[in-house]
Amino acid sequence: MIHNLSLAATLPAPGEASSINLPGISVTVGEMLETLCQAGGQAARDRVTHQRDEGVEKIVASWPGRIDNQRALALGFVADKRFDDIIERFRQDDMEGRS
Structure with a gap:
């Protein structure tokens, strides 16, 4: 994320195509x-409950199934490789010192 934000700040004005789809990962x-269970154990996993929310369903249903991020990759933007890397960064950056 920091790399992508820093890179975006250094790029010239994009011209007509002013939006860029940043690269990401697809995960269910x-x-x-x-x-979550692997990183935090069953106790962490057990804290998650499933509750249907029609408002959230409508929002998610409006999202595209796939996004073309080739332009962003060509400009040097990077995507996370694995979801566990995102969890680990969160643990290091946001959970440090918490019990």
């Missing part, structure tokens, strides 16, 4: 929960 909720 199931994969997220599995990673």
